Amino acid sequence: MQKTSEKVDLKEIFDEIDGMRDYVLQLQQNMTKLPAISPASGGKGEYQKAKYLEAELKKLKFDEITRIDAPDKTAENSIRPNIIAKYYGEDKSRTLWLMAHTDIVPEGDLSLWQTNPFEMVLDADGDTIYGRGVEDNNQAVVVAFLTARALMDLGKRPPINLGIMLLADEEVGSEYGIKYLVKNHRDLFGANDSFIVQDSGDPKSEGIEIAEKSVYWLKFSTAGKQAHGSRPSDGNNAFVAGAALALRLRETLYAKFDKRDPLFDPDCSTFEPTKKEANVPSINIIPGSDVFYMDCRVLPCYDVNDVRAEIDRIVGSVEDEFKVQVKIDVHQLMSSPATPADDPMVKCYIDAVKIVNGSGVEPKTVGIGGGTFAAYVRALGLSAVVAGRIYENPHTPNEKASIKFALSDAKVISHVLMNLK
Ligand SMILES: [Zn+2]
Incomplete structure (x- = not known):
């Protein structure tokens, strides 16, 4: 792809994403109403939410949508659904995957909430939304939808495939989610694939996580x-x-x-x-x-x-x-090896954050204490980045997210997708 056409593509894609504010609200509102709490935490699992998301994916122009149900007798309909969708790129042998989890943690102490945790509420500022799961990890689900839909609405194909994994059971050990897929569907993970996990981050998206203890x-x-x-x-x-x-x-x-190791804190x-x-x-x-x-x-x-x-x-x-x-x-x-700091996706992600989030933003690679599903991907020898523009308030009462952040993360990912070599 030539430099000039790249720029045109992205401007168009960014404008398209900016027009999707209502889509963010619609997805967030509907997801918040369907609390996908693990049976281990007293819920019924992800079934209803996954059915909704599968139906929403089917409204878009994906080339493949597959559901992989992990059996779990304690969950609704005895399954923990994982949904995989693919939108083909010009090179179909390689995929940039966006991984998000559909499960949420319980609301916790209800008296600490100022609104109903399972009804999304839009703040008077017109940007902040409240509800259990709006950030962790609904925002990543939304960003995946926005990224795919912008390309589809414009009739564009990315250079490589865009893949989406909407996974169960992240909050309680991933036994029925990523672990199940790695064990039973290893073929999903292509040797040249790259992974983005938007399940940790900060309001400027400056921390680009490439390693876990x-x-x-x-x-x-x-x-x-x-x-x-x-x-x-x-x-x-x-x-x-x-x-x-x-x-x-x-x-x-x-x-x-x-x-x-200064990459980590501590x-x-x-x-x-x-x-x-x-x-x-x-x-x-x-x-x-x-x-x-x-x-x-x-x-x-x-x-x-x-x-x-x-x-x-x-x-x-x-x-x-x-x-x-x-x-x-x-x-x-x-245990998982680090994704090298000079991995093309890491570089692409850092460039994209600088371009989308503007001057004064200094993204840098970091390591964390462990616990995201990027580790499972890295353990397969594949590269994964964990990052996101979020308030970083998971599991708290009055959990909040920003529509603006979701739009800018969708632009970051579109930029990575269009430039990843
Ligand atoms: Zn999470």
């Missing part, structure tokens, strides 16, 4: 011997051993895996004992068992297996010293 969650169950509180030597206090273990793990792991790996299970119900019982958890976020420069080897060594020494048995269960382990 490994997320390593562990459960430590210590077995000692229960006894009367007045006769500790008849038993073996598992709480004391567990407490010693928690402190030694924390101290040793921070000291041993102490490299710093710039080091973190190893924190977090959740603690209740033990005995009375003060006068020496606890025979102890259970605590650790949330480790490990910089990508370290192999998690090395962290595990050190954990096993410390556990062994506590077992010997306190004469207890400690069982370790892994609750989560997600």
Whole structure:
């Protein structure tokens, strides 16, 4: 594509997107009414919202729309629907994917909301909208629709395919969403494909996330011997051993895996004992068992297996010293390589943000503590960027989003799509 035609294309596309304010409102209003809360959080799942979105996609000129339903007996109609849509580009062998999740978190404490969380409300400023999910992650869904529709209405084909993944179950572990697709539909992820995840960001879209720490969650169950509180030597206090273990793990792991990487904030790996299970119900019982958890976020420069080897060594020494048995269960382990800062999509995204969001905006690459579904894509060796122009107020009462932000993100993505080489 020549430079001049590129510019003309984009001006036209940007104007088209600017004319879609009402479309943003319509999509947001309808999605907010259909709370897609995971059964694990007391909801019915994504079925109704996915049916609505599938019908909306069908109104547009996509070349392929596929639904991949992950079975889940606890959800409405026993499925967790994932929707995949594709609008072909001139080169059909490659796709720029926009990934969004359809599920939302519950409203939380209703008394903290000034409006009904499941009725979208437009502020008097004419731009801010309120409702559960309007930002996390409805805005990304909206941006995907805007990007596709602008091209379709103008009768344009992008240089490569535009793909949209509307995924289930992001808030509760992605078992029925991205994990299910990677496991059962690996062919969806083409070797030359690139991915944009608009599920984190800031009001200027300056943070362009290209790397995540490994997320390593562990459960430590210590077995000692229960006894009367007045006769500790008849038993073996598992709480004391567990407490010693928690402190030694924390101290040793921070000291041993102490490299710093300025891409991240905080710039080091973190190893924190977090959740603690209740033990005995009375003060006068020496606890025979102890259970605590650790949330480790490990910089990508370290192999998690090395962290595990050190954990096993410390556990062994506590077992010997306190004469207890400690069982370790892994609750989560997600490692992914970083997307290189000089990846063409990263460069395209940074350029696009500068052009669309104007002077005074300084987008830069960053790393985070982990937890987006970009990690699953990166683990396949594919490049992914997590970014977005959002207030960054997910899961809060009075969750809000901006129509203006959605329009500008659709322009950013159109710019990336038309320029990605
Ligand atoms: Zn989200």
